[in-house]
Amino acid sequence: METKWLSxxxxxxxLGVFAVLELLPAALDAQLRRESExxxxxxxxxxxxxxxxxxxxxxxxxxxxSNATLPRLSHVVRRLSERGLVDKAPCPGDGRATIVRLTDAGWDKLREAAPAHVATVRRHVIDALTSEQVEQLTQITRAMLGSLDPEGAMKPAEPGV
Structure with missing residues (x-):
């Protein structure tokens, strides 16, 4: 098969997508670590x-x-549990499975962190675009996710769900 090179x-x-994939996670992480630990x-x-x-x-x-492996998620859930932000327990219907529950402290932490996080998302993504571009970005990401995540595992929840 012959390679179809990029125009x-x-x-x-x-290269623009690549740069955003490199820079945006770092900017989001830095803000969350600094302001919300x-x-x-x-x-x-x-x-x-x-x-x-x-x-x-x-x-x-x-x-x-979250597109995480169970070992990675287990490690993160253990850390969050040690901080009192989540509880984990055997699943009532299936003792082999584990359920994770957001605690009141976790809910408070999320509510405390959300405004600055949303402001960072707005500054680096939403406010950098026109409303038409935001609509286009939605369509673009849906198309890309159709290829990357055909089962829709990471499909965003509907607002209010």
């Missing part, structure tokens, strides 16, 4: 739990939502 426009688009991944775990009606998920479901 100049495609190369520019790809959370990593970006810890914040995401707390946020995913907060979106559930009972603030509870099985570890396997949380791993799928």
């Amino acid at each position: 100049a426009d495609e190369r520019e688009a790809w 959370l990593t970006r991944f810890e914040y995401y775990v707390l946020a995913m739990l907060s979106e559930r009606p009972d603030r509870t998920l099985q570890m396997t479901g949380l791993a799928a939502l």
